[in-house]
Amino acid sequence: MAKNPTSPLNKVARMLDLVPYLHAHQGIALSTLAQNFGVSESEMNADLTTLWMCGLPGYTPLELIDLSFDSGFVTIRNAQTLENPRSLNKEEAIALLLGLDLVRSALAIDREDLIAKIDVLSQRLRTLIGLQAQLKAEPAVDGSIRSTITKAISLGTSLDIRYHSLYADRISERTILPIEWHNDAFHEYVFAYCDQAQSFRTFRLDRIQYANSGEKKLKPGNVSQILESPALVYRIRIHSHLRAARELFEFEGDDKELHTGIEKEISSFTAEWMRRMIFSAGASVELLSPEAERADIVSSARALLALYEGK
Numbered sequence: 001m002a003k004n005p006t007s008p009l010n011k012v013a014r015m016l017d018l019v020p021y022l023h024a025h026q027g028i029a030l031s032t033l034a035q036n037f038g039v040s041e042s043e044m045n046a047d048l049t050t051l052w053m054c055g056l057p058g059y060t061p062l063e064l065i066d067l068s069f070d071s072g073f074v075t076i077r078n079a080q081t082l083e084n085p086r087s088l089n090k091e092e093a094i095a096l097l098l099g100l101d102l103v104r105s106a107l108a109i110d111r112e113d114l115i116a117k118i119d120v121l122s123q124r125l126r127t128l129i130g131l132q133a134q135l136k137a138e139p140a141v142d143g144s145i146r147s148t149i150t151k152a153i154s155l156g157t158s159l160d161i162r163y164h165s166l167y168a169d170r171i172s173e174r175t176i177l178p179i180e181w182h183n184d185a186f187h188e189y190v191f192a193y194c195d196q197a198q199s200f201r202t203f204r205l206d207r208i209q210y211a212n213s214g215e216k217k218l219k220p221g222n223v224s225q226i227l228e229s230p231a232l233v234y235r236i237r238i239h240s241h242l243r244a245a246r247e248l249f250e251f252e253g254d255d256k257e258l259h260t261g262i263e264k265e266i267s268s269f270t271a272e273w274m275r276r277m278i279f280s281a282g283a284s285v286e287l288l289s290p291e292a293e294r295a296d297i298v299s300s301a302r303a304l305l306a307l308y309e310g311k
Helices: 008-024 030-036 041-052 090-106 112-129 143-155 220-228 242-249 271-284 291-309
Strands: 066-068 073-077 157-165 170-184 187-194 199-204 208-217 232-238 263-268 285-289
Touching: 008 030, 008 041, 008 073, 030 041, 030 073, 041 066, 090 112, 090 143, 143 157, 143 170, 143 208, 170 208, 232 242, 232 271, 242 271, 242 285, 263 271, 271 285, 271 291, 285 291
Parallel strands: none
Antiparallel strands: 066 073, 157 170, 157 208, 170 187, 187 199, 232 263, 232 285
C-alpha cells in the first residue's frame, strides 16, 4: 500500500528531510522541489511555511529557520543544527543490508566494480549500527537462473532445465524455448514452449532447480503454428457448488445462467491439470468427455477409495 504523503507522520519526516536537502540545493525551483518529494506545490508551500515558524528555544527571528520561497525559488539559512540528513535506525539499516545482499547475488561475477561498491557500502552500514555478523538474504529464485533465462529469451535459444511440477508432484528434465517472463501473485513465471509436451507451458521460476543453455533456436514460424494449435477440450457437468465450480474452472457467464446440471466446455493445455481440477471439485463436477480421460479418472478414484477401505 502506498504511503499517504499528507499524513502527519510523513509530513514531519518530509520536513526533517527538507532542511538538509535545501542546504545542498540552494535556490531550487519550488516546482522541482515538490516533484522531487512527490507532493503538490501547495503541499510543499505548506511544509515550507511550517518550517519558517520552527527553530531553537527562544523563537525570536534570530532563532527561527530563515526561509525564502515567495519568488518561486527556495533558499534556506540559519538551520545549521538540522543541516545533516536523518540517520538510519537499526531496522532501516538491516533492510538495506538485506536488499544489497540480494542485489549482489543477482550480479554477474564479472561485475567486480559493482560488487566492490556494494561490499564497501554494506560494511559502512554494519559499522553504523554496530553489527558484527554478516547478514545473508536468500532469494526465492537463484539469480543465475534468472539471468540465464533472460539471455535465452533475448537470443531465442533453448534451455535444458530440471523442474519440479506441482500438478504432477514430480521432478523432470525438460528442454524449453522461453518466450517471456512475468510476475504474478508474488511469484515469477516464464512462458515457454516445452519440447517434451510439444506445447506451451508456464513454469514458476522458484521451481526450476537448474537451467543451462541449449542448442536449439526458436523459430518464429514454428511458434506461430504452435500458438494457433487448439488446446485440449473437455466437457463437464456441474451438479452443485455452482459458483465455486465457475471460479475453479474459470468459464464465462453470470450467476443467472448457473443451474444444477449445467454443462460447459473447458480447454486445457494438459490432461494432468484437468484431472486435478476434477478431483479437487469432488462430487460437485463430473467429467463427460473425452471418454478416455473420464475412464481414467473413474479408475483412479476407485483405486483411491480402495486404499481408504483397506482393500
